[in-house]
Amino acid sequence: MTRFFGITLSVWLLCLASAFGAEGGHHALPLDAQRLHDWLPVTNSMIMVWIAVILIVLFCRIATGKMSLVPAGVQNFAEWVFESLYSFLEGLMGAHLTKRTFWFFGSIFFFILVSNYLGLIPGVGTVGWNLQNAAGENVGFTPWLRGANADINMTAAMAFTFALLWIYWAVTENGFGGLVKHIFAPKGNFSGIMLVMMVPIFLFVGVLEIISIAIRPVALSFRLFGNIYGGEQTLEKLMTLVPEWLSFLPALPFYFMELLVGFVQALVFTLLCAIFLKLICDHGDEHEERH
């Protein structure tokens, strides 16, 4: 009960702070991340990436500072979180793949989760400077900080990195021939004329599979970007629907929702990546045939 009130109060304060942060004129969060320096390719979302990483590493260093075989305190919590995700992925991909790829999936899950929650902190995406033209009119707004996943470049970077790793893991697990066979070869026990008829069909299915594989990173990027950017925009726009002194109120329920969305999107991204990998490395049919 106390915990529930604590969370509710935190979200209330978050809303209030956010509303006061946005006071003095609302600026819509731009769709793209802004460059903060003229010659360094550093954007406001990159700053959030580094902050997220520093926070995760700090937490893990605190948790793993005095590691013992009988865990307690922060180490216990960290191990619980870690093991929960590990078991979840193990149930999905199997022990071998999970052991091999957990460093990536663990990183991606915790990074997205922390980044999403950091994006909800008041001031992120709402505090910055106005861009003015020669006549002194406001023509744009550059926030100092921007949610890492509210930048398509970041989500695309993660998705395309996964795509490259996916190819590497798929080839090393299946072999190049096995990968091609996995995509194009007829599935099922066909023989004779049926096999001849099935070959062109499965070749076509293979082409569709290739297109599907190519589209996956795009879908992953835009799904995460759309949800996080959309969430931030929703919170911001809801505050403009009422008088400024009441602006915290409409956003309140959506802060709860955004907390959920932040977690769900981290899970969905990780889950989809894990499933894509499992699908290409799955030898279930071959094993069954052998048995």
Next chain:
Amino acid sequence: MMTFLAAAAEQPGALETLSKTFGLHGMFFVAQVVNFFLVVIVLKKFAFGPIQEILEQRRERIAAGEEKLKRIEQQLAESEATTAAAIAKANEDALRLIKEAKEGAAAFTEQKAQEAIASAQQILVKAEAAGNADRERISSELKREFGRLVATTTTQVTGKVLTPEDQNRINQEALAKVGD
């Protein structure tokens, strides 16, 4: 679908529009990829590495413990089987020893009984012999005494001093009558 792909490819500036609309920027994208690689490397080294290592250690420890437990259970089972076999053998030996002891005791009792019987018989024989000897001795003494009494009585009655031959004859006659 091919038509769709061809149409998409033919559209001039589609990627440019996409890039402008969503802020997809080549340099930022590459920078974020580098960023993300660094993120993954840093997290792997400083975050997940130590935790995974300790979990691996604990998993190995648990597995070793379970293995040890299995071995102990196996040893216990073997030990129980050995103990049961030893107890069974000991029981068998004990029964055999008891049986042998019983048989030995029975033989010994029989032997001792026989010895006792033999000894008793010897005692009886000896006692009988001794009795006979005593009877003979007493009888002889009685006869002698009786002869002396007869001789004395005869001397006193007749007033005559008997010669040894008379005495002997009277004794013989008296003994012959008593003996009858």
